[in-house]
Amino acid sequence: MEDKGVGHGAGWHGLREEWAWPASSLLGGLTPDARDQLLALGARVRYEAGRVLMREAERTSFVLILLDGVVKATGHTQDGRDALLAVRMGGDLVGELAAVDGYPRSATVTTCGTVLARTVTRADFLECLRRHPGIAHAVNTSTVTKLRVATTHRIDLTGCDAATRLARVLHQIAMTYGEHTGDGAVIPWPITQPELATLSGASEPTVHKALRRLREAGVVSTGYRTIRVEDLSLLGSIAFGQR
Structure with missing residues (x-):
C-alpha cells in the first residue's frame, strides 16, 4: 500500500x-x-x-x-x-x-x-x-x-441503576480519553445517545432522561453528538459515591 x-x-x-x-x-x-x-x-x-x-x-x-x-x-x-x-x-x-x-x-x-x-x-x-x-x-x-x-x-456496571451506569461510563471515557480543561473534560469525538445506551446497558429513553438530569445539575453540557463534562469531581461523586 x-x-x-x-x-x-x-x-x-x-x-x-x-x-x-x-x-x-x-x-x-x-x-x-x-x-x-x-x-x-x-x-x-x-x-x-x-x-x-x-x-x-x-x-x-x-x-x-x-x-x-x-x-x-x-x-x-x-x-x-x-x-x-x-x-x-x-x-x-x-x-x-x-x-x-x-x-x-x-x-x-x-x-x-x-x-x-x-x-x-x-x-x-x-x-x-x-x-x-x-x-x-x-x-x-x-x-x-x-x-x-x-x-x-x-x-x-453490575448492580447499579441505569443513571449510575451512565455516569460511570461518562466518567471512564472522560478520564481515559477526554481533553482536560479546568475542572472538566471534552470528549473529543462524536458520541451518540444510542452508543451511550449500549455502553451503559440502558435504553435510549433512559439515557436521554439521565443526560437531562446531568445537564440540569451542571455536570455535563451537550451539543449535536458532543458531550463536555463540566465538573469531573462531581461526576465521579455521582458515579461512585464515596469510592
Missing part, C-alpha cells in the same frame, strides 16, 4: 505531524528505539471520517498503528443493534488479535473524524514481534490492559 500524503502538513486536515502520545498508550510507553522500529513498518495512510477500517467477522489480518485521530470498535448484537465496545486514539494499536491468532475480526472499527495511521501486514507485524522482544512485551501488555479495562467496565 502506498504511503499517502507524507509531509503534506496542512493537507492532513488539521492532523499534526508530531505527536505526544499518552504514556499509557503502546507508542507512548515504548523506548525511542523500539518506537522507531515499530513505526518503520508498513505505510502511512489517512482515512476520512466515517470510514470502516475493519468489519466484524471478516478475514483480514493487517494491523493499524494509530498516529492521530480516534476510532471506535463496535459489535453487532443479537437484536440487531451496534454496541460500542471500545474507543482507540493516537498511540494505540488496532487489529492485533486477528493478526496474532488468525481468526476473523471480533469487531468493526470505524473512524470518528480524520485518522492518520500506519497499516502493517500480518507477516511484517509478527516478524517484528519475533525480532524485538521489547516490542512484543509492550504489545502483550497493551492487550492485557485492554482486557482488564473491559473486565473492570463490566464489574462497574
Whole structure:
C-alpha cells in the first residue's frame, strides 16, 4: 500500500505531524528505539471520517498503528443493534488479535473524524514481534490492559441503576480519553445517545432522561453528538459515591 500524503502538513486536515502520545498508550510507553522500529513498518495512510477500517467477522489480518485521530470498535448484537465496545486514539494499536491468532475480526472499527495511521501486514507485524522482544512485551501488555479495562467496565456496571451506569461510563471515557480543561473534560469525538445506551446497558429513553438530569445539575453540557463534562469531581461523586 502506498504511503499517502507524507509531509503534506496542512493537507492532513488539521492532523499534526508530531505527536505526544499518552504514556499509557503502546507508542507512548515504548523506548525511542523500539518506537522507531515499530513505526518503520508498513505505510502511512489517512482515512476520512466515517470510514470502516475493519468489519466484524471478516478475514483480514493487517494491523493499524494509530498516529492521530480516534476510532471506535463496535459489535453487532443479537437484536440487531451496534454496541460500542471500545474507543482507540493516537498511540494505540488496532487489529492485533486477528493478526496474532488468525481468526476473523471480533469487531468493526470505524473512524470518528480524520485518522492518520500506519497499516502493517500480518507477516511484517509478527516478524517484528519475533525480532524485538521489547516490542512484543509492550504489545502483550497493551492487550492485557485492554482486557482488564473491559473486565473492570463490566464489574462497574453490575448492580447499579441505569443513571449510575451512565455516569460511570461518562466518567471512564472522560478520564481515559477526554481533553482536560479546568475542572472538566471534552470528549473529543462524536458520541451518540444510542452508543451511550449500549455502553451503559440502558435504553435510549433512559439515557436521554439521565443526560437531562446531568445537564440540569451542571455536570455535563451537550451539543449535536458532543458531550463536555463540566465538573469531573462531581461526576465521579455521582458515579461512585464515596469510592
